[in-house]
Amino acid sequence: MISETVRVPSADVALTGDLVVPGRPRGVILFAHGSGSSRLSPRNRAVAAGLRRAGLGTLLLDLLTEDEEREDAATGRHRFDVVLQARRLVDAVDRPAGRPGVAGLPVGLFGASTGAAAALIAAGQRPERVFAVVSRGGRPDLAGDALPTVHAPVLLVVGGADDAVLGLNREAAQRLTAHHRLHVVPGATHLFPEPGALAEVAEAAADWFCDHLGGETDDTAGSPGPRAARATRQAGK
Template sequence: MTTVDTAAVCDQEVAIPIGAVELAAHLRIPDHPVGIVVFAHGSGSNRHTPRNTSVVEVFAGHRLATLSIDLLTSAEAIVGAKVFDVELLGTRLAITRRCLRSSSICRELPVGYFGAGSEAPAALWAAAEPRDKIRAVVVRGARPDLAGARLGGVMAPTLFLVGGLDIRVRTVNHRAAETMRCEHRVTVLAGHGPGSADLRISQRAAYVAAMWFAEQLRAHPAPAAGPTRDGDVDESVG
């Protein structure tokens, strides 16, 4: 990982070398962070999308550092096979997490994953890597079940954010959650569904996610298997 060791507060572009490619990312570290969230982007959304930069601001307000990474190069993002390759995206996300260990400014921070839309299953796939000690996960919508058998290997407390009006996605998320052995919660964002202009992340969803990460990264040591907590919590969206 390059150009990370600068100062206690950081807001800059960085490059993540992964095999033959170099992935673009943005590192934002507020004062006295409680942890760092790796925010995964694949297709249709990148680290500079206004909605995503607003999420980073919300996270910073909760003392959460963020590494917003584009898991595909610009050339790869137009190749359908790569866009939906959960193992490829998950592997790159896991390698990115390991790169954080080479940075003196990040290596001691507990790490969480955030995946929305097509990146949701990739975040869960990567979180199942036992040596990476992921402390918390949030996924938003889409098909987390595409992580397949890897769901059973996720030990980090996991929050599923789903649209209240989208019955299909809500059902898929509940089924995925039921296969997990870790602490988890399904939270329904009222007012979000097929008619929403953008199913990615609203300001309300960003706030709920930030609260989850702040609580889990601050309070939890390395995760271990334990009883599940599968609630169906309704949240009104402002």
Template sequence: MTTGGTHTVTEIPVGDATLEGELAVPADASGLVVFAHGSGSSRHSPRNNAVAETLRERGLGTLLFDLLTEAEDRNRENRFDIPLLTDRLVAATTWARERPEIGDAYPIGYFGASTGAAAAIRGAARSETDVGAVVSRGGRVDMASEVLDELASPTLLIVGGEDESVLGLNREVYEAISCDADLRIVEGAGHLFEGPGELEEVSDHAADWFTTHLG
């Protein structure tokens, strides 16, 4: 992180639940990216943290948080409850904007992975979130297909070239999005982007998109 920034381990109150999170804001931040992880993952996701580190190096703040409490996560159905995850993402966005170090100073973007990408698109489609950009990594964006007509935030879909089923779903969604959008294919990559340089390519694409649209 840039010298002079802040890094806070925090709790986010959401209705009757309290979610664990980490808010990191470089001193020269031009925006804040809120992460929505995929099912079975958490704020400790090594892939999302790798992306977040690149974003901070590029002058963007990051908020990684657990969409579910530990007790809620034991119920597998909650992991795929996209409306619930969307509500949590929207509530965390509101919480971030009420923080004194965020307020109205920074435009906000969403980074969603796997099922979290569906929550990111659904959340961005809500007028109250005022999200400046969305990036999906290997996203199940088809689970947000019914809100695409309401999506106005510039949206980048990143998919592995060997992740054939998800790539097909992303192509369909990309063709259905009416706002500014792009589809980037990481050649040779599977769903988890585990090959050499693949996650770095994802991070670079995401950083370019956010610095362009949140600058």
């Protein structure tokens, strides 16, 4: 198992991330956090833990530097700069391939809030590397004209009581040409604080990534296939 803090070069900055990869991983999932959040987000860390239980590695990455985060807190300058965030996410997609234990693994992207737009833009720019995308309470609409360029399967997870964001996701889904699905968590609001809501997000995300990162059969390396991973999670409920 790999568990370490990493520094990912991107242009003239270095981004900080927490990389955790279980033994015999099916793939690695890069997290793009939303405005005002970071790799320490308790919600994304909870989802990441669920993904690791399904045999997936995770990289929770800060797409802004500490100085940029301080500036953004005061001015809001960077939080909607999804082009900048996507460019840095692309650099992160390219870099983990050279890390021991991660090289050659299929990559998925998990985006929350504005991070969902960055994830979709990055997926469109790296179709040969990104195999699946999941958005949690995301703003895929901010990806704009990049939406039709996405080839990876996309899962949009939205709270049923998050009316405004649900409408934006429905509109964005109409512009996606890739295989996609809208998963509505009944009664959940934007941050999914309701009992069981975040667990449903994690399970839906794990199923999506397992289904689209490694196919439906068990691989020869000995890690469980997606159906086996689902059965294991369900047996543990």
